[in-house]
Amino acid sequence: MLHIRDKGLCQRCLKDKRIVKADVVHHIKELIDYPELALDESNLEPLCHKCHNRIHKKRETTDKKLNKNYVIEFEANQELL
Ligand SMILES: [Zn+2]
Ligand SMILES: [Zn+2]
16 A cells, blocks of 8 residues: 555546646445455555545436536526516
8 A cells, every 4th residue: 555655646637647646545446345455456546636526426426417407497497587
């Protein structure tokens, strides 16, 4: 785990050729499903908060979409008044 911290760069940003300091270590496979991978380096990905949030948001898009549509409809009605 130490050498991953030493790298200290967000791997997603790095792929986009951006050098961003990693703030968190993301577990590629959820520990709930794969508790035995908790310390497996191949399951760890250093990420910045931005990329990390994006990954976790993707997993709940269905919920988010429903909420968003509701908000947009609500705002549209407000404008009509
Ligand atoms: Zn990033
Ligand atoms: Zn994560």
